[in-house]
């Protein structure tokens with residue numbers, strides 16, 4: 001009767017050694033293929049401008065912080081006399097810049113753009129997941145009139161490419177003064193992500209037996225408290241997975257950002273390709289900017305990895 | 320503790336009538352067992368009392384107050400669910416403490432701990448308190464679920480087959496334990512089960528449900544000895560009551576309108592004094608250790624009766640049967656004289 005349970009749901013039937021080897025090889029190959037561009041970007045960030053565009057490309061090179069220095073600064077060309085009159089260089093970037101006959105004129109826009117990206121991406125993710133969780137709970141638990149039609153309607157906002165609505169949104173935003181504002185971008189990304197969030201989370205919440213909340217309510221909790229204490233902890237897997245998907249979209253979004261932001265609210269993706277050095281693109285700075293740009297999402301994903309691994313199966317294999 | 324009454328309660332799910340105009344009174348401190356086949360509306364009845372379903376018609380009274388429209392927290396009941404009763408993200412301790420920590424109660428953590436420890440000891444799960452709820456056997460889970468109900472001392476306990484996934488030994492122990500606790504606390508319990516031993520031993524009264532209607536309600540003895548119809552008669556008793564056509568026993572005196580005759584296994588004697596009611600042949604014998612079940616053919620009909628463990632009867636033997644106080648049912652299955 002009372003079957004013994006183990007926590008892990010591993011199969012007792014081990015895969016054969018051959019199939020494990022084949023699978024292992026495939027995974028490694030796939031990882032290499034996907035990692036090469038990333039490694040290339042990372043390497044470019046540490047190359048000097050001539051190394052970054054040399055042909056054939058250099059695999060081995062002498063690393064320099066020039067790309068990172070250029071990323072965070074703006075520089076002006078000066079005469080040797082003027083540079084000598086400045087006295088000894090202050091810090092590494094100052095020295096590297098002077099070697100190129102330039103002086104640091106100020107900070108670049110990378111840092112504020114990066115902060116914009118953080119605020120907009122995390123802000124919109126927060127609201128999309130919040131709205132998504134509440135709506136998904138309502139769809140899952142209550143008799144919502146026309147629930148099926150509403151769900152379809154919510155999904156239909158994702159059926160065309162976002163850029164198709166970019167022009168009307170641009171016009172509307174300009175009219176109401178939301179263009180090139182962080183609030184405008186947060187609203188926009190929230191709107192795009194909320195449909196994904198509702199659908200994903202509804203699946204997760206459907207899987208949580210109602211009896212859990214009902215038991216809590218019988219025991220003296222209100223529905224809201226039961227939702228908070230019982231439903232949310234059990235939906236945490238789904239919430240984490242949904243948050244990561246929303247964040248990745250908002251973090252990487254390019255088309256809307258190019259069109260709707262240009263100054264104060266510009267995010268990093270449209271900014272990075274505009275980093276121009278002397279005589280064209282400053283590839284090391286672009287490489288450095290892109291590498292640093294990947295860090296937040298990497299950290300976020302690693303923090304939520306435990307949930308993600310279970311959540312990414314969309315509730316199919318839980319427990 | 321409190322009494323409950325349901326007055327003309329009905330509940331439908333779309334086109335399915337789960338409960339049809341149910342009238343039922345449960346006295347303060349009474350242990351009422353609901354029996355019925357699957358889909359009879361037992362769970363629905365409990366959910367209506369708990370406030371988890373809203374009645375379509377009728378009213379529900381708890382402790383003399385009309386609770387028909389009150390939400391679950393206002394009703395001071397506790398519910399042991401048929402399944403899914405523990406929160407997987409909490410430890411056993413937190414699961415049991417959960418009802419005590421509800422905003423409706425406000426106990427200090429020391430008080431909570433005292434109550435949880437007391438209940439855990441009663442149910443012998445003290446050593447599992449630190450476990451995650453998922454790291455328990457089925458039987459342990461069910462004991463924790465019962466613990467979570469007991470810890471609160473509510474007005475009414477609603478229990479939906481709480482012992483169903485336990486093994487026979489544990490079930491027997493917990494049966495006694497629950498009955499003892501109920502007596503001690505003077506608890507009002509509405510209890511659903513499929514197990515007739517549970518029904519017979521624990522119930523003050525048994526209510527038999529069928530297709531959402533209360534067929535009969537009464538003490539276990541009444542239900543057993545004076546069932547209103549053949550359906551209720553077949554619900555209690557193991558082996559089941561023998562229901563045979565009246566014509567199989569022409570010698571047995573009885574009312575003229577009887578169509579079916581019902582004889583419980585223990586009310587059939589063989590080779591006694593006086594004229595035999597019928598003659599049967601032994602088809603096979605089940606040896607259960609403390610008793611034997613004799614499977615007989617009486618004419619074209621099959622029946623079962625009890626025999627001593629040391630019976631000398633063998634397959635093929637013919638026996639004379641004497642029916643004692645048989646039950647008679649009319650053409651609709653209703654017991655004559657009920």
Ligand SMILES: Nc1ncnc2c1ncn2[C@@H]1O[C@H](COP(=O)(O)OP(=O)(O)OP(=O)(O)O)[C@@H](O)[C@H]1O
Nearest residue numbers: 332335336337355356357358359360361362363364
């Ligand atoms: N939420 C629901 N939606 C639709 N129909 C339901 C719902 N709950 C119960 N029913 C129906 O109501 C009837 C009574 O169900 P209920 O769960 O009360 O039966 P039960 O006596 O508890 O059965 P079991 O012994 O199998 O637990 C059944 O026909 C069932 O299909």
Ligand SMILES: [Mg+2]
Nearest residue numbers: 361362401479
């Ligand atoms: Mg049920």
